[in-house]
Amino acid sequence: MRPNMFIDITIRVSNASSLINLRVAFDAINDHRLPLAPLVYTLVRPSVMSERSFFEKQKLTGPNFIDWYRQLRIVLLIDDKLHYLEQPIPPVPEAPEGQQVAPEIFAAHTAWVKGSKEIAGLMLMNMEPEIQQNLEPLHANEMLKELKTLFAQQTEQELLQTTRDFHSCRQKEWQSVSSYVLKMKGYIDNLERLGHP
Incomplete structure (x- = not known):
């Protein structure tokens, strides 16, 4: 019996903090004569691929705002994240005096803020630096309103x-x-x- 050989696969997702490391037994792939590409494709979400193709094809330069916005909406629709762009962040939940905010309500608000920041980052990465400068502190919905005003x-x-x-x-x-x-x-x-x- 020969020792197991492993293939280490590293996949970098849209933001630098998201790194997926996989260790696949080479013997398992080789014994069944499975090609590696379909395995990797199934492990990488199609949405990551759609975001990546968005990065490669479309960068907001100003005159292309309408097309850029249309592509952004498509990418977010595929990822089921369009609501982070189109809706403002709900206000921070406040409990009545003497009570606490339910953990699930606070968690939902935190998830909304995180999702909005993620979309804002996606938007910023797909803009020319001159356009980015004044938009960095904004959340996704605020950024969209500002861009609509600009263009x-x-x-x-x-x-x-x-x-x-x-x-x-x-x-x-x-x-x-x-x-x-x-x-x-x-x-x-x-x-x-x-x-x-």
Whole structure:
């Protein structure tokens, strides 16, 4: 019987503090002739991969705010973290006098703050340094509001174009009802995203 050989796999996740170390028995892989790549893929969350591709493709430079924001929303939607971006951090729970805040309520608030900081970090890492400078102390929702203010003109132009497209959209003869409804829903979703439901 030969000794077990191990493969050490280190995976660095989006922030430097998250490091996943795995030790996989090489014999287990080799004896079953399993390729290593699918094993690693299943161990790495797809959301980490989506965040990584977001980092590689999209950096906020200013003129690309609308596209950058759309991509950020998609990444956060995949990770089920969009609410941290779209909702402000709830106020710190305060107990009535003589009582204590329930631990689960305090834990939920702490988790919300942590999630907001994580999203804010993701946003900051995907911005040009000139844009980052004034946004660093903000949480995700505050940062989004500030960015929307900075790039309001772009948002207004997209809003105007989306409104025009919505009102001029007609179902074509050959077009199925479902594709027409999906197109209209896309316009409505875009209007909501731009703050005009």
